[in-house]
Amino acid sequence: MATDSVVEGLRARVRELEEELNRVRRHETHRAKIGKMSAEVVDSNPYSRLMALKRMGIVQDYEKIRTYTVAVVGVGGVGSVTAEMLTRCGIGKLLLFDYDKVELANMNRLFFQPHQAGLSKVEAAEHTLRSPPQSKKKVHFSFSIFGQSLESFFFSSNFSKGGLQEGEPVDLVLSCVDNFEARMAINTACNELGQIWMESGVSENAVSGHIQLIKPGETACFACAPPLVVAANIDEKTLKREGVCAASLPTTMGVVAGILVQNVLKYLLHFGTVSYYLGYNAMQDFFPTMSMKPNPSCDDKYCRQQQEAYKVSLCRFISHSQGQIQRCLRMDLPVLLCKMVAGKRRLNRES
């Protein structure tokens, strides 16, 4: 028979350990919920440095960030940092898609930690992103986008109903995948929905990357000027050799995620100039920009439909009478765009 003091000592130790365990666990997952974005300049306000963008005259209505939903497809070297930046900027809702698991081989990039090896990337990202207090609401999906049946309808249904309000579409889709098959599936879904999206990519030798804004019908889609692998219908899995892997650097991926999310903020919050294409050549520190018109003979039928719809909206803008619209629709896109620019100039002179 034990004495009461032994039992009391053991009970005290159990309480102590339980408290310690709770404390350690809280440190891992602590998340203060904050209802309103405050502009108050105090050390305890996680929004003060974001809301300062208003006082500095950069963004007119920063709080609007809380009303937007962004879908991030691919939560690897670029996608994970993209998701973290959006969370810390206070995005309303984030949808994450990835089929893959965290590996130690990913540790040369930012974000994932060695103890997360073996977890799904979406699950690990959720754990990390739960912590910063900026995000109001986050929903996460996990799905194989490399399965036997890589279908664009999976993306269509999630993009068209995944918004902050139930059944509403998302505001923007970001592609952070590392292969053409997944890009083509996202492209098809976005063309079908008329969903604006941004593409991103990093080269296999790790020293260049790019971002691209795609507005279906208005700009070239991913299929309008496809990479050789896609155009020649080559199965890209046959290109990967056993024992050979792509190089990657946290620097290049951090820069690409940074310019991607910067473009997202400029697009959603209406400030600065949104880039249609911005490249990054790390060897020479060269950052090319360009924009590309859609291909009228694009293989994607939804892209061709969106081009027609865009032409109609342009013609409506230029002229209101039915007869003029018919004449207008027979014109080429570049001619229409010139007409629109000339019309805007005339309006500016008159006003």
Next chain:
Amino acid sequence: MATDSVVEGLRARVRELEEELNRVRRHETHRAKIGKMSAEVVDSNPYSRLMALKRMGIVQDYEKIRTYTVAVVGVGGVGSVTAEMLTRCGIGKLLLFDYDKVELANMNRLFFQPHQAGLSKVEAAEHTLRSPPQSKKKVHFSFSIFGQSLESFFFSSNFSKGGLQEGEPVDLVLSCVDNFEARMAINTACNELGQIWMESGVSENAVSGHIQLIKPGETACFACAPPLVVAANIDEKTLKREGVCAASLPTTMGVVAGILVQNVLKYLLHFGTVSYYLGYNAMQDFFPTMSMKPNPSCDDKYCRQQQEAYKVSLCRFISHSQGQIQRCLRMDLPVLLCKMVAGKRRLNRES
């Protein structure tokens, strides 16, 4: 008196809790130590994607990264991401300097987590950076660089003796601070030592930034063309108003940290073109580059000494005889540089 079974139950619970606590804590601080950088392409190898840079023909000797020490002054929005990138790239040794504590107001940038609020930034960074397995050895310092006596000798002694080998200098110093006083202290220390360093900065409105490589005597130092606040000897603390804070974005800071560490990798591992100055204008996605020669009338006497030493080394390169060196030293730096370029061209033609 309690029964033996109660005691046994409590003892089992204590064991269970201790194991659970250890498991949770291990997850927080787990770090696999890896002696050699392996190029093997397996999911468990954290170096495979870095070593692939050799096979891709980008870097000749990636392993050399393990022999270098980099000092990072300022562990805020840029410095913390810089330190994480360097760690994940496998840097040999990292020295971190900061006086400040983590605040919730920092949560709109990458890296720090809300549960670290109140910890010193260096302490919190050490905890996070202990985890990735790439780094062989890391040493951390914490010191107020904003105290009553902001002295460059503190930096001098740490930079000159902080290398991987005891008593050796560091290989590179990175300035990631947010004020001119600290930049001037780093500048003085580096001029005195002839220590090559890189400057970085982000504007108060959060939408532009830059990096700059400074080679004492060869390029302009921070005092050669000082900002107005420094030139006019204004105490910058008088410029800060109560209740007003600077804006900041994780995007801009991520891009600046990315181009900074990319420049570090290119400089240390000899690939690509190292930038002397690279700016980032986020509003227009404009990335200006330039280089600046030192000011012969620089206020910093160490800078003027380094300029003289650089002229001597240039003259030695151009001509070996003593008489010629004396003539050569009377020439201006631009004339000397032209002579050197011409000499190199002649050598190339002859070989």
